[in-house]
Amino acid sequence: MPTDEQADLARAVRSVLARESGERLWPVLCEQVGVAALAIPEAFGGAGAGIRELQIVAEELGRELTPSPLLGSAALATHTLLAARDEDACKRLLSPLAEGHALATLAWACQDGRWDPASCAFTATPAGSGEYTVDGTAHYVLDGDIADTVLVAAQCGDELGLFEIADGVHAEHRATMDRTRRMAVVTVTGARTVRIGTGDFRAGLARARDVACAVLAAEQVGAAASALEQTVAYSKQRVQFGRPIGGFQALKHRMADLHVLVESARSACYAAGEALDTALDAESGQAAARAALTAKVYCSEAFSAVAAEMIQLHGGIAITWEHDAHRYFKRAHSSSQLFGQPHEHRARLAAGLLD
Amino acid sequence: MDLDLDERTRQFRDEVASWLAANVPDKPMDSFDSAAGFAQHREWEAQLADARLSAVSWPEEFGGRDCSLLEWVIFEEEYYAAGAPLRVNQNGIFMLAPTLFSHGTPEQRRRILPKMARSEEVWAQAWSEPEAGSDIAALRSTATRTDGGWLLSGQKTWSSRAAFADKAFGLFRSDPDSDISPAAHPPRTPPKDRHRGMTYLMFDLHADGVRVRPIEQLDGEPGFAEIFLDNVFVPDADVIGEPGGGWRVAMTTANNERGLSLRSPGRFLAAADRLLELWRRDGDPADTALASRVADAWIGARAYQLYTFGTVTRLADGGELGPESSVNKLFWSRLDVELHETALDVLGAQGELRGEWLDGWLFSLSGPIYGGTDQIQRTTVAERLLGLPRGAR
Incomplete structure (x- = not known):
């Protein structure tokens, strides 16, 4: 259940969304609501809030499918940096992010799009005096062509390491079915760089992915709730056979089932945020990871179901470009793939639960 | 549940868990819808009641512990995690008791609840009728005024636990003019308010005029029964709420959170x-x-x-x-x-x-x-x- 402060945050985001759009939106959200700073500790110039707060913003952005760097920069890249526990790098990189003056991205996934911490798209080779040479091509990099800071996950001998790439990055925007999600292919050729943090970064990368999954789940909940609201509203207004189609039991019951789905998805999503925010030790960390994957699976499937039903219940108008239904449908599909498909997370969960 | 529990709640949870660990039978009991299983479950309820765990959300004076809703949810989690037996008196504890707390008289509570807590009296529900399933307001069983009480007649069905239970509760049509069934008034337009003229009553399943016909469910056990009532006398003391106001009484507790709807x-x-x-x-x-x-x-x-x-x-x-x-x-x-x-x-x-x-x-x-x-x-x-x-x- 959201606290009063969280409800205020949601209202603040909603009011900015009502006034601003396009390129002005993100700077205003950062200046007036401080969304980029939310989940950054105060020591690094942030607001010291939690994943739950990021989820609240994501849920509001999700309602209208508003494009924004929240997921790629404020959630994934920021939490990747934090997970690396490198104080110097955090000090240097996080405060421009917190102010909303810069964007960061994490390049990680190979073309298979698995976001599995056991594999990554880059290799790093020691080049002496603490420096490394990084090579590789990552796919599905959020805001990769407009980010100021590019972090890459690279295989480094037996370990996995995190690197910041300043020069030698080639990022190319990719056209996606879901036009509201900006993605790029990022190629790094022989870039010389220093490593962020020490030791194997697999666990940190998994944690960053879990945070991103929990925030994405919130976006899915917001979008699913809004898609259902629009469908309900349409069915009350569209008249056939002399009455609003929403009065027909065959349609009512389908919408009732969707309501059950959306509300339970919302619970799973909030619980994931709370679990990530309160995880302190290995055991609660594992429970939080499980909660995040549960949320991602559950919310992906709930949103996909709602978006498909949105089209069916709207009828002919929903298969036109001018109606929004296809945008929700496409977002449902793309967000279901992003950071790992439901069946992959289910297999991860199953491996943890069933062994 | 991963919650920040306060000290009192934690202590309660630990007490429940350790009591259950010590007392839950190793072997599963027979189904409470068999004669032998019913008796086993009745004994288990008495054992629970001795530990004041049979109706934890009730007030203490009736054998409960005044538990909050959260504590109740926690009790239920521990209960099922321990593999404890299903609750044979759930109709009583989770449906009738909340009704008595909201609409019963102090005399009714004193008389009924302590025996319910120990399952000395196990309760069946008597809502559905052959012509009134989902459309419960279509019920036709009647309660007719007589000296000092009411005479019940008609037929109830799908009455859970009625095969072996002691008592039952349900709604009866006490105002004959409110019967909307076509059989009762073929030429008339049904009255607008189908919900008036019903009375909420409790009755003894072993009283004169009651015949119970168990119905085997698809598991082969008589999980519910038909109840035939033929001028069964019920004293005024067993009416809950106002005569004629039974629909409201039934509806205010139909959504009771500790019952089926918020199933633990x-x-x-x-x-x-x-x-x-x-x-x-x-x-x-x-x-x-x-x-x-x-x-x-x-x-x-x-x-x-x-x-x-x-x-x-x-x-x-x-x-x-x-x-x-x-x-x-x-x-x-x-x-x-x-x-x-x-x-x-x-x-x-x-x-x-x-x-x-x-x-x-x-x-x-x-x-x-x-x-x-x-x-x-x-x-x-x-x-x-x-x-x-x-x-x-």
């Missing part, structure tokens, strides 16, 4: 955990599709717990359950069926043999039907939560 997540979490154990023992690791369904059942039970916890928090802040209870019912009834289907698929051919999963599966099939069918619940969600137009039922 502990039940499904425990079943999901047993399913995981079953998978570890019998599952084929190469069968990833089935492994996914096992994981899904666990995800579903967890999601139901989280949703219910949200509801509990809302209610603790002074909210009312209202039509949201239909969301719970839709959720758990489907979850229960899917969870058991998955277990049977893990068991494969073994699943055909009589056992707890098969019994649980057969029982789960009734979930989408009793307590208001899932179709009725969907209509409630659609009209009262989504605001969709009311239409023909």
